[in-house]
Amino acid sequence: MTIHDNLIGEDALTATSRGFDLDLRLPWYRALPLSTVEIGELRVDGQRVDPSAITLEVNGKHFRPNELPDRVDEWWYVLDSAYLHATAPHFEPGSEHDIDFILTLYPPYIPGLAWVTKSRKRLLASGRRS
Amino acid sequence: MSASPQVPQAVDGPRLGTTLFSLTNEFHSRRFTFEQLVAKVAQLNLGPGLEIVGFQSVRGFPAVSDEFAARFRELMAQHGLVPTCLGLNSDIAIRRDRLMSTEESVAYHEPQILAAAKLGFPVARYQFTASAEVVRRLVPLAERVNVKLGLEIHAPYKVNSPEVMAYREMYDKVNSPCLGFIPDFGATARTVPPPYLDTLRNRGISEALIKVALDIWMSEDELPAKRANFAREARATGADPAAASALGVIFNILVPQDARAWQEIMSQVIHVHAKFYDFNADGSEVCIPYEQILPVFRDAGYSGYMSSEWEGQMYSDADGFEMLRKHHALCRRILRIGT
Numbered sequence: 001m002t003i004h005d006n007l008i009g010e011d012a013l014t015a016t017s018r019g020f021d022l023d024l025r026l027p028w029y030r031a032l033p034l035s036t037v038e039i040g041e042l043r044v045d046g047q048r049v050d051p052s053a054i055t056l057e058v059n060g061k062h063f064r065p066n067e068l069p070d071r072v073d074e075w076w077y078v079l080d081s082a083y084l085h086a087t088a089p090h091f092e093p094g095s096e097h098d099i100d101f102i103l104t105l106y107p108p109y110i111p112g113l114a115w116v117t118k119s120r121k122r123l124l125a126s127g128r129r130s
Numbered sequence: 131m132s133a134s135p136q137v138p139q140a141v142d143g144p145r146l147g148t149t150l151f152s153l154t155n156e157f158h159s160r161r162f163t164f165e166q167l168v169a170k171v172a173q174l175n176l177g178p179g180l181e182i183v184g185f186q187s188v189r190g191f192p193a194v195s196d197e198f199a200a201r202f203r204e205l206m207a208q209h210g211l212v213p214t215c216l217g218l219n220s221d222i223a224i225r226r227d228r229l230m231s232t233e234e235s236v237a238y239h240e241p242q243i244l245a246a247a248k249l250g251f252p253v254a255r256y257q258f259t260a261s262a263e264v265v266r267r268l269v270p271l272a273e274r275v276n277v278k279l280g281l282e283i284h285a286p287y288k289v290n291s292p293e294v295m296a297y298r299e300m301y302d303k304v305n306s307p308c309l310g311f312i313p314d315f316g317a318t319a320r321t322v323p324p325p326y327l328d329t330l331r332n333r334g335i336s337e338a339l340i341k342v343a344l345d346i347w348m349s350e351d352e353l354p355a356k357r358a359n360f361a362r363e364a365r366a367t368g369a370d371p372a373a374a375s376a377l378g379v380i381f382n383i384l385v386p387q388d389a390r391a392w393q394e395i396m397s398q399v400i401h402v403h404a405k406f407y408d409f410n411a412d413g414s415e416v417c418i419p420y421e422q423i424l425p426v427f428r429d430a431g432y433s434g435y436m437s438s439e440w441e442g443q444m445y446s447d448a449d450g451f452e453m454l455r456k457h458h459a460l461c462r463r464i465l466r467i468g469t
Contacts, residue, residue: 003158004444025158029183029444069227072225077190102372108221108224109222110223110259110382113382114375115375
């Protein structure tokens with residue numbers, strides 16, 4: 001696996017009491033500030049998840065997708081997972097789902113470059129994270 | 131673990147080393163910790179030079195704790211490695227709505243230069259996004275802490291590109307021993323890595339668009355024209371935007387240029403990025419003509435460090451240590467360094 005294939009790992013999906021979580025890895029070689037990270041379209045079994053149902057957890061803090069551009073001082077370190085929390089849809093541990101997700105990075109030393117990573121995976125949902 | 135014996139240099143010429151950037155996949159996948167990477171680089175004799183990217187290897191960079199700095203120096207001594215260059219990042223587009231001002235960019239670089247000094251790196255790499263004026267203003271700090279600032283001359287720019295000339299002219303005026311250049315061999319390439327194009331074929335990029343991209347890559351156009359031409363063609367073919375953006379990266383990573391171009395700035399070279407992607411069956415590199423480039427540096431009397439920089443990790447999950455080993459073997463053969 002290269003870092004660009006690693007956005008969503010095989011065991012990334014967790015069913016929760018509110019909906020589901022996805023364990024995300026940064027598809028870039030170095031830490032980036034959240035201002036350069038853009039949450040793109042997320043589909044579960046073909047159904048688009050509304051951005052208002054999503055938060056991103058980085059360094060133990062939660063951000064809505066539209067809050068990211070202002071977070072120039074919050075860094076996503078390369079070894080850390082970020083957790084995408086979705087409040088819908090709800091599904092059971094042990095069920096399988098098609099997850100389609102797009103994450104776009106704007107590497108801040110390459111003005112004008114949009115680095116688009118698309119992940120399409122069928123994943124088995126594990127049990128609830130506390 | 132005891133220090134591994136490093137091979138003495140048989141003749142004057144570039145000294146070998148490694149940048150941990152080459153081992154991005156090993157690190158990012160959490161298979162190797164930072165300390166394990168350092169240990170294995172030494173064990174496989176891929177030093178003695180060691181380079182890191184601050185924002186990759188150091189959590190919280192540009193802040194460097196006293197504990198990390200002490201441990202880093204201890205590791206270098208323990209493994210017989212020499213810190214050569216710290217990769218800084220000139221992140222002027224950290225805000226999405228505007229670029230940093232000159233003052234902001236200066237302030238952004240200052241703690242990174244202090245980090246280089248704290249970790250014992252004699253050279254700090256900066257990027258084109260740090261303007262010549264920003265770097266000029268950083269000179270007093272660099273001189274005070276004795277860290278040389280090196281512009282990485284990286285594709286798409288060439289030795290004589292207007293973007294490089296701006297720094298060359300500033301260097302001539304300022305005349306500081308703390309200013310220099312870091313050639314990246316991707317700026318003297320002969321082609322684009324075939325395995326990278328294969329990964330894009332697998333993502334559904336058409337042969338027609340790949341051919342167009344390669345024609346644009348070979349052209350004498352500067353980057354904006356190359357990008358504009360490519361974007362127009364990609365839209366016309368209805369290519370998937372993600373795959374097209376990945377293909378467009380070739381314009382930023384490699385550019386065709388004669389190896390002798392480096393001669394002109396050789397007296398100002400303070401470090402080298404020996405970029406590589408893959409090898410032919412005879413051990414030569416597929417994109418970068420090392421047989422032409424290395425003698426240019428040796429014959430000009432360059433005897434500083436050269437970090438083996440494997441960028442193939444962006445499309446290949448091959449063992450980075452093995453790629454580095456092959457690269458060192460190639461460089462040793464050309465430079466006639468004993469093993």
